[in-house]
Amino acid sequence: xxxxxxxxxxxxxxxxxxxxxxxxxxxxxxxxxxxxxxxxxxxxxxxxxxxxxxxxxxxxxxxxxxxxxxxxxxxxxxxxxxxxxxxxxxxxxxxxxxxxxxxxxxxxxxxxxxxxxxxxxxxxxxxxxxxxxxxxxxxxxxxxxxxxxxxxxxxxxxxxxxxxxxxxxxxxxxxxxxxxxxxxxxxxxxxxxxxxxxxxxxxxxxxxxxxxxxxxxxxxxxxxxxxxxxxxxxxxxxxxxxxxxxxxxxxxxxxxxxxxxxxxxxxx
Numbered sequence: 001x002x003x004x005x006x007x008x009x010x011x012x013x014x015x016x017x018x019x020x021x022x023x024x025x026x027x028x029x030x031x032x033x034x035x036x037x038x039x040x041x042x043x044x045x046x047x048x049x050x051x052x053x054x055x056x057x058x059x060x061x062x063x064x065x066x067x068x069x070x071x072x073x074x075x076x077x078x079x080x081x082x083x084x085x086x087x088x089x090x091x092x093x094x095x096x097x098x099x100x101x102x103x104x105x106x107x108x109x110x111x112x113x114x115x116x117x118x119x120x121x122x123x124x125x126x127x128x129x130x131x132x133x134x135x136x137x138x139x140x141x142x143x144x145x146x147x148x149x150x151x152x153x154x155x156x157x158x159x160x161x162x163x164x165x166x167x168x169x170x171x172x173x174x175x176x177x178x179x180x181x182x183x184x185x186x187x188x189x190x191x192x193x194x195x196x197x198x199x200x201x202x203x204x205x206x207x208x209x210x211x212x213x214x215x216x217x218x219x220x221x222x223x224x225x226x227x228x229x230x231x232x233x234x235x236x237x238x239x240x241x242x243x244x245x246x247x248x249x250x251x252x253x254x255x256x257x258x259x260x261x262x263x264x265x266x267x268x
Contacts (some may be wrong), residue, residue: 004046
């Protein structure tokens with residue numbers, strides 16, 4: 001029991017000691033400060049590229065020099081390299097123990113996000129800045145502007161989404177209509193082709209039938225019909241009849257000659 005009480009007594013002291021250790025500022029050498037001041041002078045002269053070189057040199061001497069990191073972000077931002085400036089602000093906002101520097105870093109993060117039209121992230125950054133200093137009217141104005149632009153952006157996205165859905169529906173409807181029309185035309189063409197094919201087949205069958213009938217007719221003309229004599233047979237038959245008739249006449253004449261009385265001279 002005594003051991004537990006002793007541990008509980010020491011725990012708050014340890015936390016306070018650790019927090020006190022974190023609050024101790026990073027020691028900056030004079031040479032590093034001089035480099036920073038040269039960079040600030042160049043920044044005031046709008047020589048942002050030269051200022052960037054000085055700030056990087058100061059950070060090379062001391063990577064924990066927060067003011068050099070924050071000012072480096074500003075120099076890069078003024079060159080309109082917003083994406084390159086963002087990591088500098090984020091690093092300072094995360095690591096610095098100075099509330100003013102942290103507040104300014106969040107404010108500038110919001111500015112970068114506004115340039116990139118990422119208004120939701122800009123709103124979040126400005127809110128973080130206002131939490132550290134609610135009296136900053138410039139940040140409050142930027143927050144209101146970012147919220148308005150975010151609302152407009154969301155409305156535009158919803159409108160574009162609805163338009164895309166309508167266009168997709170219209171496009172799908174047109175495609176279905178075109179497909180149905182194409183299928184209908186194909187069916188009509190197929191029906192007409194089948195109809196023509198049937199007509200052609202019917203014509204061919206009729207032609208074949210006509211040809212067959214004509215052939216049969218010619219064959220009938222060539223061949224004598226049953227019970228019908230050809231001209232040659234008729235002539236032969238007539239000739240035979242004439243011959244028979246002549247023979248008959250000759251026989252009759254012969255009989256008449258035999259029965260005829262011969263005149264004799266009278267013996268008186």
